[in-house]
Amino acid sequence: MVEIALGTALAAIGAGVAIGFAGLGSGLGQGMAAAGSVGAVAEDNDMFARGIIFSALPETQAIYGFLVAILLLVFSGLLGGGQGLPTEAGIVAIGVGASIGFAGLGSGMGQGIAASSSVGAIVEDNDMFARGIIFSALPETQAIYGFLIAILLMVFGGILG
């Protein structure tokens, strides 16, 4: 069995939490947005492009989670064979994962609901497109906060650099 330092193993848990929960939120959100979009496209073929845009919006949370997970894996030495992380940095890594993971979960679900509602509003009234995008983009902020804190934790927690 490969010998892995405790800090590195904790960072691996952090990476799992980061992509796991962010991906879950993103998936649920995207599922909701897509369900609304399919309904809209079934009634109006012209809604396809706009439905795709709204369905793609909750993808970002998974991207943030994926990025953070990759950074954790690289800087903890799991990818690339670098030096392993000390234990305290490993604990920080769990915080990093939780930060983007849970923020991404909530943000993704919120964005999915808003996006699905927006698709419904647009298929009823075409002029709602711009306003729908604005409302659907609002829940993105929570994921951005989570992502920022995750980066700050990595920088100042001794993981990056």
Added chain:
Amino acid sequence: MADEIATLISSMGLTQDTFLVFCVIAILVVGAVVVIITSRPILDVYPYLNPSSRVRARKGRLFDEKQISELVETNNVDEVENYLRGSPDYADVLDEYPLDKALDVERANTYDFVARLAPKEIKKPFAVMSRKTDVDNIKSLLTAKEVGLTPEETRELLIPCGSLYEELDALADSDSVTDIVTSLDGTEYSTALEDALPQYEDTKMILPLESALDKYYLGKLLRSTDVPSDENKQILYSYVGTQVDVANLKLIIRAKEDGLDYDAISPYILEEGYQLREWKLKDLMESPDVTNVVSGLEGTKYAEALTDVMPMYNETGSVALFEKALDKYASDYSKSLASKKPLGIGPIIGYLSQKENEIKNLKIIARAKREADFPNSKIMEMLI
């Protein structure tokens, strides 16, 4: 610090591996709790997302006030028909049927559409509503036989939709009302019709049969929503219940206008109303006249709508004013329900109610345009 953590771990009697296992378990437990808590609202909303978009797409195609005004401004019924051909919802049905039948078919298709796409938990009442076409077709058959129409003329009256259409179409050749009732044996309407048959045979009027059908339909509709366990079902129950109350009230008001007493009205009333329960309905049926019926409604949600038209009723003596006020109340109430649950049943109720109104208005316009020199201002007054 790493040493301190290592000391802490070993002071708890754990190895590094055990500590890791505990970390994983803790994360899994926290994660599971978060997922369960956060996904519950999603599970409530999810079944409605696709249907909501579909009905909102159709709601967006309903005629707005400007288009209805343009329809009112048309010169004759052919222009109305041509105008409707420009709408994708009506173009197909107008290719197959004359205007009035096309509107009936469109209404039946709308109820079928909603019954098909409604989420499972609220499907039953909409499935009952989609059977209204069968009830209307049976009534048309009975009326046709009562007035002695030929089989061809009778078939013209039938709406070519509903689960019983083919059987009813074959019954157009029946010789009498009694034959039609006995031929419907085995259908869900047979008991209601057979119970009312002796009354028909005594009076030779089909009113008891028609009322028995209405009562059966409304009872089935009300019972289909009998467990309002969540907000969506509560809204649906209010929507359906209001329809039942409005139907009961219309019947009582018309009966009182004709001077009928409690014994004459009660067989046709659905006793298990929504806001107007059995005791209240009994009070209303025992009222001596229309004015007392309206005053007896004080404290109910229907009072204001009917009291407002009382002065006009006193001037004109027309109970149609009350019927229109009740229709408008039901429509406004449905609109208010529609905005209560935008990620639930709201859009479905909103669409159904507005589509129903649109078809009623189109029928009013079409009928008015068939009459020479019918003033447009009068049509506007008649619209819901």
